[in-house]
Every structure is written in structure tokens, then in C-alpha cells.
Amino acid sequence: MTAVKQRLSGFDFQNMVVYIGFIAIFIFFAVTLYDDGFLTQRNLTNIFLQTAPATIMAIGLVFALSAGEIDLSFGSIVAVSALTAAVVLRDYPLIMGVAAGLGVGILIGALNGVLVAYLKLPSFLVTLATMGLFAGIARSMTDLRSVPVMNEAFTGFFGSGKLFSVPSLLIWTVVAAAIGHIFYRHTRFGAHVLATGDNPRAAQVTGIKVPRVRLYVMMICGGTAGLAGLLYAGRLQAAKYTLGESDLMTVIAAVIVGGTALNGGKGSVIGALLGSLLMGMLNNGLILMNLKVSDQMIVRGLIILLAVAVSLRDSSR
Amino acid sequence: MAGKGIVMNNELNVLSLKNIHKAFGGIVAIQDFSLDLKAGEIVALVGDNGAGKSTLIKIISGVYTPTSGEIKLDGQEASFSDASAARSNGIEVVYQDLALADQQPVFMNMFLGRELTKPPFGLLDKARMRRESQELVDDLDVRIPSASSTISDLSGGQRQGIAIARATHWASKLVLLDEPTAALGVAETGKVEDLIASLKEKNLAILIISHSLDQVFKLSDRICVLRRGEQIGIRETAKTDKNEIVSMITGVA
Ligand SMILES: Nc1ncnc2c1ncn2[C@@H]1O[C@H](COP(=O)(O)OP(=O)(O)O)[C@@H](O)[C@H]1O
Numbered sequence: 001m002t003a004v005k006q007r008l009s010g011f012d013f014q015n016m017v018v019y020i021g022f023i024a025i026f027i028f029f030a031v032t033l034y035d036d037g038f039l040t041q042r043n044l045t046n047i048f049l050q051t052a053p054a055t056i057m058a059i060g061l062v063f064a065l066s067a068g069e070i071d072l073s074f075g076s077i078v079a080v081s082a083l084t085a086a087v088v089l090r091d092y093p094l095i096m097g098v099a100a101g102l103g104v105g106i107l108i109g110a111l112n113g114v115l116v117a118y119l120k121l122p123s124f125l126v127t128l129a130t131m132g133l134f135a136g137i138a139r140s141m142t143d144l145r146s147v148p149v150m151n152e153a154f155t156g157f158f159g160s161g162k163l164f165s166v167p168s169l170l171i172w173t174v175v176a177a178a179i180g181h182i183f184y185r186h187t188r189f190g191a192h193v194l195a196t197g198d199n200p201r202a203a204q205v206t207g208i209k210v211p212r213v214r215l216y217v218m219m220i221c222g223g224t225a226g227l228a229g230l231l232y233a234g235r236l237q238a239a240k241y242t243l244g245e246s247d248l249m250t251v252i253a254a255v256i257v258g259g260t261a262l263n264g265g266k267g268s269v270i271g272a273l274l275g276s277l278l279m280g281m282l283n284n285g286l287i288l289m290n291l292k293v294s295d296q297m298i299v300r301g302l303i304i305l306l307a308v309a310v311s312l313r314d315s316s317r
Numbered sequence: 318m319a320g321k322g323i324v325m326n327n328e329l330n331v332l333s334l335k336n337i338h339k340a341f342g343g344i345v346a347i348q349d350f351s352l353d354l355k356a357g358e359i360v361a362l363v364g365d366n367g368a369g370k371s372t373l374i375k376i377i378s379g380v381y382t383p384t385s386g387e388i389k390l391d392g393q394e395a396s397f398s399d400a401s402a403a404r405s406n407g408i409e410v411v412y413q414d415l416a417l418a419d420q421q422p423v424f425m426n427m428f429l430g431r432e433l434t435k436p437p438f439g440l441l442d443k444a445r446m447r448r449e450s451q452e453l454v455d456d457l458d459v460r461i462p463s464a465s466s467t468i469s470d471l472s473g474g475q476r477q478g479i480a481i482a483r484a485t486h487w488a489s490k491l492v493l494l495d496e497p498t499a500a501l502g503v504a505e506t507g508k509v510e511d512l513i514a515s516l517k518e519k520n521l522a523i524l525i526i527s528h529s530l531d532q533v534f535k536l537s538d539r540i541c542v543l544r545r546g547e548q549i550g551i552r553e554t555a556k557t558d559k560n561e562i563v564s565m566i567t568g569v570a
């Protein structure tokens with residue numbers, strides 16, 4: 001009897017929400033939008049490809065939230081990274097553009113991280129400020145102009161390319177999720193991230209370098225946002241300050257629905273992947289339903305609210 | 318061989334504190350404190366709230382640096398820059414407000430900060446940590462459903478059992494316990510006391526802070542009394558009684 005109860009409480013409701021929600025929404029759209037082509041391979045692949053940047057950002061955010069921090073600035077980092085890469089690619093080869101785009105993301109993450117870890121400022125406020133700061137910088141970088149990306153190697157690698165007929169964006173998604181999952185669940189670093197978010201004092205007295213963990217998770221967020229910027233620039237063959245602007249809500253919702261706790265110590269990379277796909281499916285379905293953009297936003301907001309409420313229901317016990 | 322080792326350990330003080338002094342700004346928390354601790358010995362540290370007991374434990378475990386005074390570990394002068402330095406020198410602390418990560422499983426807590434990895438990629442060896450944790454808690458007779466149980470699903474006594482099991486696993490010399498039963502019920506307190514008593518056999522030196530004189534008299538070999546940062550005296554438990562200790566604590570004869 002107690003064994004059964006133990007099993008049931010070990011059976012993680014929060015982690016199940018994303019699976020149940022995923023299947024429910026999939027079936028709903030499959031039935032109601034069958035004639036609109038929801039189930040076609042093309043549409044399903046599209047969902048995957050369109051969510052690739054958000055998924056990558058969600059994976060980064062799992063680390064930050066699990067360590068008890070948050071990053072609100074990743075949308076702005078996306079734009080700055082994409083613009084940086086696009087500008088560098090005008091005159092320099094692929095590798096330089098990639099390094100510049102990723103490097104800028106990691107650097108901004110490091111700035112966030114230093115302020116959070118060593119100046120002990122709350123990450124919510126730090127990244128709220130840097131979100132605004134780098135949104136402004138993204139606008140001023142190219143005077144609000146869009147920068148085309150002509151480098152075909154780049155647009156192939158980060159956008160429309162294929163490897164053995166598998167779209168590169170799909171490969172990025174799967175590889176990022178796999179690496180993220182292994183780091184999160186199967187390395188000492190992942191364990192230290194969880195312990196830091198769970199009980200920083202316990203982590204610290206057992207010799208875990210808590211400030212360093214905090215710095216690293218913010219850098220991971222910056223790095224994944226940088227990569228997301230490259231993926232946007234690759235797919236759209238251009239960079240603009242608006243990239244990443246509207247991802248904040250979607251990405252946070254994806255992560256929370258995926259079973260990651262808002263206050264640290266618990267999370268899932270695979271859950272975030274599914275959460276992100278769920279958000280993508282929702283977007284796609286609402287568009288296929290021919291809803292006005294304003295109605296789409298309202299419905300999406302309501303569904304996210306519902307999903308997050310259900311996901312968090314269990315954690316307030 | 319083993320016998321000789323014990324004799325040597327008994328001759329040498331595991332921990333030796335001499336004229337320890339600690340001030341926080343203008344507040345003197347500890348003045349002129351001296352104490353020697355031997356392997357296999359339990360010394361109780363008693364005193365009213367604010368007497369400086371926790372501060373003393375934090376000094377020994379490297380959380381605070383003393384303003385002046387000398388700390389020797391196995392006869393060697395020691396000064397620890399932080400808690401993990403003390404830890405790597407064989408000193409473990411069991412805190413009153415348990416230093417456990419509640420949402421993680423028992424085995425991850427047991428190996429917190431010292432996780433085991435396996436080749437070739439250096440990934441966590443969860444199977445081994447789980448197995449060794451199970452052996453540890455079984456060895457100390459801490460009853461938990463499994464080494465994979467999440468800490469927050471356990472009772473206060475089970476949690477303190479985990480914290481003590483962890484401390485004894487990693488401590489090679491000294492275990493410091495700061496009110497380990499303060500948050501526990503009667504039955505759980507009894508179990509944890511048995512657990513602490515069993516640590517003597519592991520030839521560790523133990524310093525325990527407790528507010529319960531019953532507990533102190535049950536467990537300790539010697540009792541050291543602090544009052545407002547001042548060391549009032551040390552008594553052998555067998556040669557004193559509660560009245561004497563109470564009057565030392567309160568300063569009322
Ligand atoms: N970090 C600190 N800063 C300033 N004063 C402190 C600090 N830690 C302890 N104290 C002071 O030192 C004295 C002893 O505290 P403590 O060691 O916690 O006592 P006990 O554990 O015996 O109740 C108290 O007067 C307390 O206010």
C-alpha cells in the first residue's frame with residue numbers, strides 16, 4: 001500500500017502535463033483541421049522547423065530556472081546575435097560570422113551572469129534591464145534596417161540546408177536537446193545546477209561553487225539565444241532587430257509546461273522540447289483556423305495560462 | 318595493526334583549539350576558547366542562546382576565520398579558507414536546519430559536491446551512488462524507502478539520518494553536529510541519538526551542540542560550557558551532574 005503510494009507520488013504529474021497536453025492538442029487539431037492540411041508531412045515538418053529557435057532557447061532557460069535564476073533578456077540577445085552575425089558575414093567567411101554571433105550571445109550572458117553571481121543582483125531585475133538595453137542596441141546597430149545574409153554556407157547550415165535529406169533545423173533541435181539533456185541529467189555540472197536552485201546554502205557547504213554555477217547558467221542562456229539568432233538569420237536569410245522579440249512568453253511557457261520549476265531545483269530538457277513543440281503546434285493550428293492575429297494572441301494567451309496553471313497546480317501542495 | 322592505530326589516535330588530539338577569539342565588529346562572540354578532542358570521543362557544547370556555540374562550529378568548519386587563536390588538526394596547524402577546504406580535510410558538519418537539497422533524491426544528496434563519475438565520458442555513475450548510498454543508510458540503520466526517494470518525501474528523522482550518514486561517510490576525522498535533534502519529535506530524537514552514539518565506534522571525534530541536557534548526559538564523554546562567548550569550564554560527564562552544568566550555563570550558583 002505504501003509502496004503503491006510511493007510510486008504514485010514518484011509518478012510526476014508535472015512532467016506528464018506536457019505529454020497529455022501535447023497529445024490532446026495534436027488530436028484536436030488533427031481532427032478539426034484535417035481538411036486544412038494540419039496532418040500533412042509538410043505542415044508537421046514546418047512546425048518542427050519554425051519552433052527550432054524557441055526550442056533551443058527553452059533548453060537554455062531550463063538551466064537558468066533550475067539554478068533558481070531567470071533570463072528575460074534572451075529575446076534581445078537573439079536580435080543582437082543575429083545582426084552581429086549578418087554584419088560580420090558581409091565581409092568575412094562563415095566561421096567568423098558564427099563565432100561573432102555566438103560569442104556576442106555568450107558575452108551578454110556572461111554580463112548577466114557576473115551581475116547575478118558576483119554582484120548578487122536578482123536575475124529578474126538584471127535581465128529585465130539588459131532586455132531593454134540590448135533591444136535598444138539591436139535597434140541602433142543598423143538603424144532599424146534589416147541586414148540580408150547572402151552567405152550560402154550559412155543559410156544552408158542554419159536555415160534551409162539538409163543533411164541526408166534531414167532539414168538542418170531539425171538536426172539542430174535534436175542535437176541541442178540531446179546535449180542539453182545529457183548535461184542536465186548526467187553530469188556533475190547538471191547536478192550542481194539542480195542543487196544550487198534547490199538549496200544554495202546546502203550546495204555551498206558541500207563545496208559546490210554556487211556563484212560559478214550561476215554565472216554558467218546565464219552564459220548558457222546567452223549562448224542558446226545566440227544560436228537561436230543564427231537559426232533565425234539562416235532561415236530568413238536576413239537579420240532584423242525584431243527577431244526574438246515575441247519569443248519571451250512562448251519560451252517561458254514551453255519550459256514551465258515542460259515540467260521545470262519556476263523557483264529552481266527541478267526541470268526537464270526533454271519536457272522543454274515537447275513544451276516548445278506544443279507551443280509551435282498551437283501557433284500553427286490557430287493560423288490554420290484562419291483566426292485574426294489579435295484573436296490568435298488572445299486564444300494563445302488563454303491556452304498558455306491554462307497550461308501553466310495545470311503544470312504548477314501540483315507544486316503548490 | 319588496527320589496535321596500534323587506535324592507540325596512536327588516542328594519544329594524538331584530532332582537534333586542538335587554543336585561545337580562539339572571534340569578534341563580529343564590536344560584538345565579541347567567542348573569547349579565549351581552548352579545547353582538545355580525541356578520536357572516539359564525544360564532547361558536548363552547551364550554553365544559552367547567543368552563547369557562541371554555532372559560531373564556534375563555524376570557526377572549526379572554515380565558515381568563519383577566528384580573529385585570533387590556533388586550530389590544529391592531527392597536530393598540524395590548520396586554517397581553512399572555506400567550508401569545502403575543511404571538508405576536504407575530513408571535517409563534516411550536520412546543521413540544525415539540514416543542508417539537504419529537498420527536491421533531489423537521497424543518493425544525490427549523499428554525494429552532493431562529490432558526485433561519482435564513470436569513464437569514458439565522465440558522466441554521473443548514478444547506479445553506484447545509489448548502491449553505495451543504500452549501503453550507507455543500511456549500515457547506520459536509517460530506514461528509508463529507497464536511495465532514490467526524494468528528500469521532501471521523508472520525515473524529519475529520516476532526513477537528519479541522511480545528513481548524519483553523509484557526514485560520517487565523508488568525515489575521516491571530525492563530525493560537528495549543531496542541534497541535530499532540535500527539529501525532531503521524541504521517537505525520531507531517540508533514533509538519531511542512537512545513530513550518534515554509534516559513531517564513536519567509527520573512531521571519529523564528535524562535537525555536538527545540544528539544548529537537551531538529557532541528551533548531553535546520554536551521549537557525551539565530556540561537557541564544555543559557554544556563556545556569552547566565555548568558556549566557563551569543561552567537565553567529565555561521569556563526574557558531574559545536571560545541577561552543576563545548569564549553574565555553569567546560567568551563572569547562578
Ligand atoms: N555573522 C554574524 N555577524 C554578527 N554577529 C554574529 C554573527 N553570527 C553570530 N553573531 C553573534 O554572536 C553571538 C553568538 O551567536 P551564536 O554562535 O549563533 O550563538 P548560539 O549558537 O550559542 O546560540 C550572538 O550574539 C550573535 O548575535
Ligand SMILES: [Mg+2]
Pocket residue numbers: 370371372
Ligand atoms: Mg546556534
